[in-house]
Amino acid sequence: DAGVTQSPTHLIKTRGQHVTLRCSPISGHKSVSWYQQVLGQGPQFIFQYYEKEERGRGNFPDRFSARQFPNYSSELNVNALLLGDSALYLCASSPRSQASLYEQYFGPGTRLTVT
């Protein structure tokens, strides 16, 4: 089975622009979570979606938004990009919404550079 896939692999944007990152979960997984990993730091939780509903939101500004589609894939959108948004964006999928019961599987990430 294919693992979690993310696209694109790398992306370069200019300050003020908008970006859309995509994630396809493992087949059968209904929960998708997004994390931001700034260079030299641990990942920070941004959003969790389960069955197309937002189940959790981290401490990120409203410029960050996400959605989950009927096929359980997900998009992360970031508006009005800032230099500080440069990071590796990780997507994780799991069968259900509780990481205490079900392992989260992480994708390889999308490296976003804002210039």
Add this chain to the structure above:
Amino acid sequence: AQSVTQPDIHITVSEGASLELRCNYSYGATPYLFWYVQSPGQGLQLLLKYFSGDTLVQGIKGFEAEFKRSQSSFNLRKPSVHWSDAAEYFCAALGVNAGNMLTFGGGTRLMVKP
């Protein structure tokens, strides 16, 4: 505030030597605890997890971790390190009823000398 701390940013060990990576957490109640490994260009891979019960947890790739409530610690150990273990290691915690909202430490980069 809930937090996870990994005091060591970098650690270098010789191949075949033992390894211990430190992790401390600050939570109101004991959280669920995890160790992940990240190789360059890769996503995060779960090594092991602690929910309750036996405080010594066995994981993949020969790793183990010990939960110590009195010290709020969850240190990762391996008796004999292989060159392929060189990577970034992250400790993470999950509060009860926190869904999938993991809180990660800052990571420890492990380098292995031949």
